[in-house]
Amino acid sequence: MASLALPSSREEAWRWSDLSALPALAEARPSGAIPAPDVLWIGDGPRLLFVDGVYDPSRSNPGPVEIGPADARAARHPLGRLAGTRGWRLRIGAEHMPSGTIEIVHLGSGGASHLAAEIEIGEDAQASIVESFAGAGWANRATGITLARSGRLMLMRRILGAAGGFTSLADTAEIGTGASLIATTLAAGAGDSRIDAHLTLAGEEAFAEAGGALLARGQQRHDAALVLRHAEPHGQSRQVWRAVADDQATASVAARVEVARDAQKTDAEQSLRGVLLQRTATINAKPELEIFADDVKCAHGCAVGELDRGALFYLNSRGIPPAPARALLTRAFVADALARIGEEAVREVFVADADNWLSNSPFVSSEVETRPSTSLGTNGRD
Amino acid sequence: MLQITNLHAEVDGKPILKGLDLAIGAGEVHAIMGPNGAGKSTLAYTLGGRPGYEVTEGSVTFTTPFVPSEVEGRAASDAQRVSTSLDTNGVGEALQTTGGEVAVDLLALAPHERAAAGLFLGFQYPVEIPGVSNVQFLREALNAQRAVRGEPPLSGGDFLKRARAQADALGLAPDMLKRPVNVGFSGGEKKRNEMVQMGIIDPRLAILDETDSGLDIDALRHVGHGINSIMRRPDKAVLLITHYQRLLDYVKPDFVHVLAGGRIVRSGGPELALELEREGYVGVAA
Numbered sequence A: 001m002a003s004l005a006l007p008s009s010r011e012e013a014w015r016w017s018d019l020s021a022l023p024a025l026a027e028a029r030p031s032g033a034i035p036a037p038d039v040l041w042i043g044d045g046p047r048l049l050f051v052d053g054v055y056d057p058s059r060s061n062p063g064p065v066e067i068g069p070a071d072a073r074a075a076r077h078p079l080g081r082l083a084g085t086r087g088w089r090l091r092i093g094a095e096h097m098p099s100g101t102i103e104i105v106h107l108g109s110g111g112a113s114h115l116a117a118e119i120e121i122g123e124d125a126q127a128s129i130v131e132s133f134a135g136a137g138w139a140n141r142a143t144g145i146t147l148a149r150s151g152r153l154m155l156m157r158r159i160l161g162a163a164g165g166f167t168s169l170a171d172t173a174e175i176g177t178g179a180s181l182i183a184t185t186l187a188a189g190a191g192d193s194r195i196d197a198h199l200t201l202a203g204e205e206a207f208a209e210a211g212g213a214l215l216a217r218g219q220q221r222h223d224a225a226l227v228l229r230h231a232e233p234h235g236q237s238r239q240v241w242r243a244v245a246d247d248q249a250t251a252s253v254a255a256r257v258e259v260a261r262d263a264q265k266t267d268a269e270q271s272l273r274g275v276l277l278q279r280t281a282t283i284n285a286k287p288e289l290e291i292f293a294d295d296v297k298c299a300h301g302c303a304v305g306e307l308d309r310g311a312l313f314y315l316n317s318r319g320i321p322p323a324p325a326r327a328l329l330t331r332a333f334v335a336d337a338l339a340r341i342g343e344e345a346v347r348e349v350f351v352a353d354a355d356n357w358l359s360n361s362p363f364v365s366s367e368v369e370t371r372p373s374t375s376l377g378t379n380g381r382d
Numbered sequence B: 001m002l003q004i005t006n007l008h009a010e011v012d013g014k015p016i017l018k019g020l021d022l023a024i025g026a027g028e029v030h031a032i033m034g035p036n037g038a039g040k041s042t043l044a045y046t047l048g049g050r051p052g053y054e055v056t057e058g059s060v061t062f063t064t065p066f067v068p069s070e071v072e073g074r075a076a077s078d079a080q081r082v083s084t085s086l087d088t089n090g091v092g093e094a095l096q097t098t099g100g101e102v103a104v105d106l107l108a109l110a111p112h113e114r115a116a117a118g119l120f121l122g123f124q125y126p127v128e129i130p131g132v133s134n135v136q137f138l139r140e141a142l143n144a145q146r147a148v149r150g151e152p153p154l155s156g157g158d159f160l161k162r163a164r165a166q167a168d169a170l171g172l173a174p175d176m177l178k179r180p181v182n183v184g185f186s187g188g189e190k191k192r193n194e195m196v197q198m199g200i201i202d203p204r205l206a207i208l209d210e211t212d213s214g215l216d217i218d219a220l221r222h223v224g225h226g227i228n229s230i231m232r233r234p235d236k237a238v239l240l241i242t243h244y245q246r247l248l249d250y251v252k253p254d255f256v257h258v259l260a261g262g263r264i265v266r267s268g269g270p271e272l273a274l275e276l277e278r279e280g281y282v283g284v285a286a
């Protein structure tokens, strides 16, 4: 890539991100060594494996998902636009039988991989997608989502990338009349992340939920920037974010709710909370409301603090040592944000990922498989 | 079992305990009474090792068979250290250890190690912990203690059996075990829950801070019987902190002490509690 134009941290929307590792990652070559994907699959529905951004048909069963050009509608997003127009597409109508949760695993072996995705949920149709990100390097993804009348989408992401890596997601969604999007993101790896979402409640009585948990230690940085725009009346939105930061890490959430003049009877709720496991860590939480309608209900809560000392002593006094006591309280703190995952099997996996992080053993596959580097030539950078 | 000598403790730099002496032997039940603000809860928290409760002088020796394996070395040398200092006070015989029991310097242990050594603190104000279920909390607590003592963890099934039996004995609805720790519990339910925890953990020494406050008549009876059945044994001891005689009707104390101004100002038998109830602290503690 000739020149990588990245936003500067002087820009308001990027001031908590540290993108300084990206130029080197963009230049680096994938090593070909990836973690074994087996432990990342949850169910036995459709599944797709991408290695360094390249689809691996031999280990996939794509079901209704097509591989090919995709319009992620991210042209104006500084990272999303780099994702290009090649990737996967899901177009699903009510006539399709529900196919079970679609699982997409993205493994990286180093360097940068870019991929676009397009999700179109037709009238009364529904889908549920889990995306898992693991391994090394920079995984950059842009996803364009459209929900027609009464369509429903559950979109769950787990970011488990290795130290020194970066995962960037840029979502754009149009949510139609009576349609519902529930997006949950868990960052529980050892790498950094940037999560962008611009969700528009474009029809009456649309519902959007964007939430998740960001867990950071060491020098890690997670940064989520969300805009939920209520364009039509009677929309409902929920944002529940939980951030945990230890050591010198930084976790940030900027969440904006915009209510357009026509969007009367909007009901929007935000809950941004953070726990600092050490005082050297940083949590930024910035709730924003921009309201142009007059008959709306917008509630927001925002709190950053330390674990409750009284509760810690209570646990200690019953014999639980300090480290597990802190993990128990942190786990409970994070649970709110993962509770919205409807499917129990998926929720349990996300909770287990968070537990692994809390017990200081984020996802590291025991096996590492090496693939011949010749198969890695086309990862979208040509 | 517990030997407190000349204990001085500060909370946020403010001296609260000012030279407290107390000896509790195995098989005994002691009651501490005293005016509000006397330092009773401070004593309980100091013995439990709550951060912020700083001991500035004195010693506390706990004789227990449950010496946490990871602190064994420390415990032995601490015991020796205490032994020397006590010898000079002429009460060295308190340190004689028999039957695999060891005298440990309680103040040198971290709070969770004190628990594993057999100390249980019943809180005057039990803490609410949203998002952590009672069962999860107690199983983790019990197994952490067992691990420190070198015992194998209890399986989920065995643990549940034990937990249900205790809840039943104390009249706590079994579904309360699944609820988050103390969240939305009434005052009395919280206190019952403390006793259920004590039953599950099965400690050597229980320090119960106003466990009887806020209990209705039935709950008081349940809790009284609970304390007796869990703790009334020759190898165990109880320190009850209370304002009222009514708990002592169920759990008969061997000794009653008056704590005022950060010290034990008077000690006696069960009759002292009745005297206090009749005459108040003014006459007795003066």
Ligand SMILES: Nc1ncnc2c1ncn2[C@@H]1O[C@H](COP(=O)(O)OP(=O)(O)OP(=O)(O)O)[C@@H](O)[C@H]1O
Binding pocket: B011, B012, B014, B016, B034, B035, B036, B037, B038, B039, B040, B041, B042, B043, B124
């Ligand atoms: N953090 C603190 N800073 C300063 N003083 C404190 C602090 N905590 C407790 N105290 C004081 O210590 C004294 C003893 O308090 P403690 O709670 O031990 O009393 P108590 O005997 O248990 O009283 P009660 O019968 O009301 O429960 C009180 O005067 C109280 O105000």
Ligand SMILES: [Mg+2]
Binding pocket: B040, B041, B042, B124, B209
């Ligand atoms: Mg008190």
